[in-house]
Amino acid sequence: MRIDWKAYNTKGFFDELIDGQGNVRLHGQKLAQFFANLSADELKKARAVADLAIKEMGITFTVYNEGSMIDRAWPFDIIPRTIGKNEWQKVELGLKQRVEALNLFIDDLYHDQKIIKDGVFPRGLLEKSVNFRQQCVGINPPNKIWAHICGSDLVRDGKGTVYVLEDNLRVPSGVSYMLENRSVMKRVFPELFEQMSILPIDDYPSQLFDMLAAMSPRPQDKPEVVVLTPGVFNSAYFEHCYLAQEMGCELVEGRDLVVEKDDCVYMRTITGLQRVDVIYRRIDDLFLDPEVFLPDSQLGVPGLMRAWSKGNVALVNAPGAGVADDKVVYAYVPEIIKYYLDETPKLENVPTYKCLDEKECDYVIKNIDKLVVKPANESGGYGLLIGPKSTQKEQQICIEQIKVDPRNWVAQPTLNLSTVPTFDGLEPDGRHVDLRPFILSSGKDIQVTTGGLTRVAMNKGSLVVNSSQGGGSKDTWIVDEEAE
Amino acid sequence: MLSRVGETLYWVSRYIERAENVARVINVNNMLLLDLPKGVCTGWGPLIDIIGARQAYLENNADFSESKALKYLLVGKDNPSSILNSIISARESARTIRDVIPRDVWEEINSLYYYVKNNQSEGLSKRGRFAYLKKIIESAHLIFGTLNATINHDNGYIFIRFGSIIERADMSSRILDIRSETLITNEEAKPYENIQWISLLRSLSAYQMYRQEMGVRVQRADVIEFVMHSEVFPRSILFCLNEMKSLVEPLVNSAAIITIIDNARDDLKGKNVRELKNGFLHNYVDEIQIKLAAIHNVLAESYFLKLPSQTQSQSQG
Numbered sequence: 001m002r003i004d005w006k007a008y009n010t011k012g013f014f015d016e017l018i019d020g021q022g023n024v025r026l027h028g029q030k031l032a033q034f035f036a037n038l039s040a041d042e043l044k045k046a047r048a049v050a051d052l053a054i055k056e057m058g059i060t061f062t063v064y065n066e067g068s069m070i071d072r073a074w075p076f077d078i079i080p081r082t083i084g085k086n087e088w089q090k091v092e093l094g095l096k097q098r099v100e101a102l103n104l105f106i107d108d109l110y111h112d113q114k115i116i117k118d119g120v121f122p123r124g125l126l127e128k129s130v131n132f133r134q135q136c137v138g139i140n141p142p143n144k145i146w147a148h149i150c151g152s153d154l155v156r157d158g159k160g161t162v163y164v165l166e167d168n169l170r171v172p173s174g175v176s177y178m179l180e181n182r183s184v185m186k187r188v189f190p191e192l193f194e195q196m197s198i199l200p201i202d203d204y205p206s207q208l209f210d211m212l213a214a215m216s217p218r219p220q221d222k223p224e225v226v227v228l229t230p231g232v233f234n235s236a237y238f239e240h241c242y243l244a245q246e247m248g249c250e251l252v253e254g255r256d257l258v259v260e261k262d263d264c265v266y267m268r269t270i271t272g273l274q275r276v277d278v279i280y281r282r283i284d285d286l287f288l289d290p291e292v293f294l295p296d297s298q299l300g301v302p303g304l305m306r307a308w309s310k311g312n313v314a315l316v317n318a319p320g321a322g323v324a325d326d327k328v329v330y331a332y333v334p335e336i337i338k339y340y341l342d343e344t345p346k347l348e349n350v351p352t353y354k355c356l357d358e359k360e361c362d363y364v365i366k367n368i369d370k371l372v373v374k375p376a377n378e379s380g381g382y383g384l385l386i387g388p389k390s391t392q393k394e395q396q397i398c399i400e401q402i403k404v405d406p407r408n409w410v411a412q413p414t415l416n417l418s419t420v421p422t423f424d425g426l427e428p429d430g431r432h433v434d435l436r437p438f439i440l441s442s443g444k445d446i447q448v449t450t451g452g453l454t455r456v457a458m459n460k461g462s463l464v465v466n467s468s469q470g471g472g473s474k475d476t477w478i479v480d481e482e483a484e
Numbered sequence: 485m486l487s488r489v490g491e492t493l494y495w496v497s498r499y500i501e502r503a504e505n506v507a508r509v510i511n512v513n514n515m516l517l518l519d520l521p522k523g524v525c526t527g528w529g530p531l532i533d534i535i536g537a538r539q540a541y542l543e544n545n546a547d548f549s550e551s552k553a554l555k556y557l558l559v560g561k562d563n564p565s566s567i568l569n570s571i572i573s574a575r576e577s578a579r580t581i582r583d584v585i586p587r588d589v590w591e592e593i594n595s596l597y598y599y600v601k602n603n604q605s606e607g608l609s610k611r612g613r614f615a616y617l618k619k620i621i622e623s624a625h626l627i628f629g630t631l632n633a634t635i636n637h638d639n640g641y642i643f644i645r646f647g648s649i650i651e652r653a654d655m656s657s658r659i660l661d662i663r664s665e666t667l668i669t670n671e672e673a674k675p676y677e678n679i680q681w682i683s684l685l686r687s688l689s690a691y692q693m694y695r696q697e698m699g700v701r702v703q704r705a706d707v708i709e710f711v712m713h714s715e716v717f718p719r720s721i722l723f724c725l726n727e728m729k730s731l732v733e734p735l736v737n738s739a740a741i742i743t744i745i746d747n748a749r750d751d752l753k754g755k756n757v758r759e760l761k762n763g764f765l766h767n768y769v770d771e772i773q774i775k776l777a778a779i780h781n782v783l784a785e786s787y788f789l790k791l792p793s794q795t796q797s798q799s800q801g
């Protein structure tokens with residue numbers, strides 16, 4: 001029994017491999033043919049190889065469930081998602097533009113707030129933002145970059161248009177899975193990489209390191225760069241290790257670091273204290289420094305903000321960068337791009353209703369069964385209501401929450417997210433996907449990963465792609481159609 | 485090198501060494517029992533003693549039957565030194581320093597964990613046991629070999645080696661102690677005394693090397709001399725102490741640790757171990773173990789993270 005792509009039903013969605021007429025798209029032709037030629041036995045074998053690789057490589061993520069922690073192997077589908085190089089180059093430009101504008105926006109908010117004075121961004125929004133950090137006002141991080149690493153979530157709608165769904169500017173995760181997915185695929189289907197022109201992605205760790213090193217306050221040959229993790233219980237711990245390892249940096253926990261009287265940061269080593277220049281922190285703002293934020297944080301380092309504000313250490317991303325990652329600010333990104341760069345957005349925003357606005361709020365409440373309603377400051381798919389898939393009771397609870405704190409809620413039309421063939425047993429069946437590319441900004445240049453992490457809603461019909469909510473992933477191939 | 489990382493490397497290596505040692509002891513005991521006649525049988529009790537767990541074992545087990553003892557030694561959840569628990573501890577510790585350990589090593593530790601866990605019925609069955617234990621031993625060798633060949637031989641490597649060596653010295657002393665203590669020496673067992681000493685040597689992978697080095701037949705005094713005093717056999721206690729000293733010499737602030745190793749070494753060297761009769765041998769091994777624990781404490785004091793939230797368990801026993 002071999003795969004017959006003619007029998008694959010796109011069910012009216014935009015499928016990224018097969019078009020509405022049942023034809024394979026240009027960038028996926030060799031891939032589709034390759035899979036069609038595999039016997040059921042070969043397929044089973046390939047999946048077993050992938051499963052084993054994932055298990056042996058220890059690619060896991062952690063799920064919290066009723067107070068206990070479970071380490072799960074990362075659900076992975078062996079049909080890669082392909083995107084044509086031409087299209088990708090346009091997306092890349094759009095992402096660079098977006099992140100450039102967002103960094104200017106954050107820097108402005110912590111300094112002159114021109115965008116507010118010019119009436120483009122409402123002051124009221126800033127005042128209510130839970131991610132605006134008063135402690136960061138007036139601070140000048142190197143090269144005026146706040147969001148050094150941005151993970152933007154992209155989706156396609158029913159027509160295939162690419163939209164930005166949200167920007168993650170605090171501690172975006174997932175890049176290690178992007179890299180690991182590729183190494184799994186190379187183990188499983190080496191011959192496909194020989195036959196096709198798939199752009200490589202291995203460069204990311206060195207680009208990340210170069211960017212981090214460029215932020216060092218001490219000009220020297222080898223700055224001390226560390227990755228600060230909350231520890232082994234964090235759901236992204238695997239990634240923290242992975243990145244530290246790939247960059248050859250120390251992976252530190254809060255207890256490994258200390259701020260001395262000179263307001264510099266040091267790590268405790270077997271030979272004594274050693275100065276740290278750059279901290280790639282994977283801890284949320286509020287846990288960073290118990291002297292300034294949550295006083296009972298065990299994860300952070302007392303005095304860290306002091307060291308940072310004096311310019312003795314670089315924090316990546318900068319504290320307070322999350323102010324631009326909230327879902328209400330998101331709605332203003334087109335205006336933000338226009339204001340700082342005087343350009344029109346190259347990538348579309350999903351139309352977003354802000355419950356802060358009375359009229360829009362009314363609309364949301366009346367049409368809640370058709371909309372996706374999101375709390376402004378939650379990530380990981382928590383607190384999300386998908387109107388068409390919710391019960392009346394759930395809708396009612398959500399409406400109550402909106403009424404209590406309208407600023408905290410936005411809503412977007414339900415998008416018919418695109419699908420990619422994904423194995424359901426031995427038959428490929430469409431599953432909804434999104435894409436999270438990662439964008440690195442050093443102030444000198446901006447780099448975008450080639451493709452990104454494709455997340456898949458593994459359950460039939462589901463739209464939720466978060467790993468914590470039953471999502472899985474696929475390798476993402478940017479294919480050079482012209483070289484094919 | 486971060487203090488926390490140095491400490492974790494030390495423990496990862498200790499746990500793997502422990503798992504390997506326990507696997508070897510079980511395998512050898514298994515072989516020995518097949519050789520001994522039915523009435524003459526030391527059973528599995530001594531193995532529980534080697535890991536110092538008699539009391540804890542008896543809380544949940546009525547006797548030292550093969551199936552109960554093996555289950556306890558291989559996968560016993562309530563046994564902190566069971567092979568599975570040692571591997572779990574190694575894996576959990578290794579996970580906190582995955583950035584430091586070479587990928588291949590992490591993958592090997594990880595697959596060893598899955599192997600030990602998923603094939604336990606093999607280990608518990610008479611037929612599958614040999615292959616199961618052999619695989620664990622080989623896997624431990626692979627891990628240490630890969631480390632030796634791929635990791636920078638810097639301070640981190642010193643802690644890896646130290647963890648392994650101190651555990652080895654500890655295990656050698658325990659095996660010598662329990663095995664010589666429980667040796668059956670009555671008239672009926674006389675013909676089997678020899679194979680029991682051979683089995684002791686085998687528990688330490690020492691038989692072949694004993695033959696080469698000592699050039700005499702296997703007998704009590706020489707076996708004890710070899711296991712305690714050999715300067716060339718890598719599992720002898722003196723060898724391990726020498727090794728510990730040369731490991732820490734390049735470290736900074738190593739005066740205290742060198743002094744305490746030197747003391748233990750000089751004392752051992754000066755001891756006429758051949759003459760130690762059973763009860764005295766036991767007491768002397770006790771002394772050695774106390775010294776090893778003290779060496780661990782000085783090492784921790786000198787290099788490991790000194791914070792109230794120490795969670796690592798101390799050496800067993």
